[in-house]
Amino acid sequence: MSQCPQCFHRLPPMPHELVCTGTCAPKADEAAARVLGFDVQVRPLVQIAPNSTAELPQGTCGKCKLHTTTEACPYCRYEIPALWRQSRVTTIAMAGARTTGKSLLVATGVMQLHLLAERQWHSAVEPLGSTAARFRAIYEEPLLEQRRLMPATDGMNSATSAGREPLMFRMTQRINGEVLPRILVLKDVAGEDLENSAVNRQQFSFLSRANAVFLMVDPLKVAEIRAVLADAIPSAQALGGDPLVVLNLVLGHMTGHIPGAMTDIPVALVLSKFDVMQRLRDVSNPRWSGIMSRAGSPLVRDPGLATPVWDAHDGDLLHEEVRTLLIELGVPLIEATLKDRTRHHRYFAASALGESPDDKMINPRGIAPFRVLDAFKWAMSFT
Ligand SMILES: Nc1nc2c(ncn2[C@@H]2O[C@H](COP(=O)(O)OP(=O)(O)OP(=O)(O)O)[C@@H](O)[C@H]2O)c(=O)[nH]1
Numbered sequence: 593m594s595q596c597p598q599c600f601h602r603l604p605p606m607p608h609e610l611v612c613t614g615t616c617a618p619k620a621d622e623a624a625a626r627v628l629g630f631d632v633q634v635r636p637l638v639q640i641a642p643n644s645t646a647e648l649p650q651g652t653c654g655k656c657k658l659h660t661t662t663e664a665c666p667y668c669r670y671e672i673p674a675l676w677r678q679s680r681v682t683t684i685a686m687a688g689a690r691t692t693g694k695s696l697l698v699a700t701g702v703m704q705l706h707l708l709a710e711r712q713w714h715s716a717v718e719p720l721g722s723t724a725a726r727f728r729a730i731y732e733e734p735l736l737e738q739r740r741l742m743p744a745t746d747g748m749n750s751a752t753s754a755g756r757e758p759l760m761f762r763m764t765q766r767i768n769g770e771v772l773p774r775i776l777v778l779k780d781v782a783g784e785d786l787e788n789s790a791v792n793r794q795q796f797s798f799l800s801r802a803n804a805v806f807l808m809v810d811p812l813k814v815a816e817i818r819a820v821l822a823d824a825i826p827s828a829q830a831l832g833g834d835p836l837v838v839l840n841l842v843l844g845h846m847t848g849h850i851p852g853a854m855t856d857i858p859v860a861l862v863l864s865k866f867d868v869m870q871r872l873r874d875v876s877n878p879r880w881s882g883i884m885s886r887a888g889s890p891l892v893r894d895p896g897l898a899t900p901v902w903d904a905h906d907g908d909l910l911h912e913e914v915r916t917l918l919i920e921l922g923v924p925l926i927e928a929t930l931k932d933r934t935r936h937h938r939y940f941a942a943s944a945l946g947e948s949p950d951d952k953m954i955n956p957r958g959i960a961p962f963r964v965l966d967a968f969k970w971a972m973s974f975t
Pocket residue numbers: 688689690691692693694695696697741742743744745746781782783784829864865866867868942943944945946947948949
């Protein structure tokens with residue numbers, strides 16, 4: 593059953609209402625604002641003609657008299673893109689403290705998804721609605737044209753926050769003659785909001801309805817790693833809040849803030865900026881250089897573009913390596929908390945950039961993503 597890309601509520605079996613896509617101006621909608629926790633503008637709702645089907649509902653706007661086939665979400669009134677109900681929809685929410693690399697994982701994950709679809713599925717990835725324009729302006733232009741890092745994502749209280757609207761991508765997965773239309777929905781969230789226990793909880797209630805939540809952890813938060821690598825990586829990198837505090841706040845949003853409640857939503861815990869960890873190979877400290885030097889380790893290869901779907905065997909090896917690494921890094925409470933509060937979690941490692949950036953500019957050798965597709969392929973494997 594498909595979910596709304598905006599509030600992540602499940603859509604009813606039949607569309608309830610349509611929305612005008614003609615000349616009527618949008619107006620503030622209080623019911624939708626209550627669901628989303630921020631002001632929303634909606635065009636007039638349109639009744640469904642009796643001869644409509646779930647696949648092709650039709651109606652005529654009472655005001656501008658123009659025909660529409662666009663379904664409105666019954667909860668938040670978001671305009672559901674065409675062919676939504678015929679596709680397998682996967683909704684993913686990004687989470688993690690400030691500067692853990694969420695937005696860069698979104699940016700490079702989507703770029704790699706284009707390559708995966710082309711090489712493995714013989715398909716193109718099509719951004720839906722206003723996604724193309726927003727993805728270009730927020731992610732692609734800074735990274736690819738200006739070759740600089742993007743600014744911190746604005747909190748949900750800002751009307752221009754990237755978290756207020758989903759990124760939606762349509763593609764066709766073709767494997768061994770089986771054809772599966774898919775849509776991937778991503779919500780990038782500001783770490784600022786996830787470090788703050790006093791946020792408007794309604795704005796983050798979608799986290800309790802996502803198909804998967806990606807929780808990013810920054811290895812640079814570990815003081816010992818920063819100390820060992822002091823000469824190898826640019827200093828003065830900004831650091832976000834405590835990963836365990838953020839994990840607990842995110843689990844709160846995922847479970848309706850019921851103390852200690854467990855969630856069925858799969859959580860991908862992603863150790864980000866993995867290029868930083870890979871630099872440990874070169875340090876003279878045997879404790880740290882040993883961890884990263886094992887030949888054949890899943891921590892030194894990336895099969896992301898070589899396999900059409902998530903590879904459980906490779907995923908298991910990676911899970912164990914990253915689990916051990918997190919314990920070595922002195923963050924074992926993350927494991928305990930995930931065990932207590934989630935039924936389904938898995939560890940990943942990823943580097944969006946492949947190399948440390950210099951000040952605010954991308955390394956002149958360019959972007960070389962490492963294992964950024966894994967968590968996306970995993971999330972799509974159970975929808
Ligand atoms: N070395 C390295 N640094 C990275 C990588 N990804 C992110 N960074 C650094 O982390 C900074 C923040 O990355 P973002 O993706 O903007 O972080 P975010 O989690 O979206 O942050 P907020 O929007 O504030 O929540 C970047 O400007 C880089 O300096 C990576 O793969 N490798």
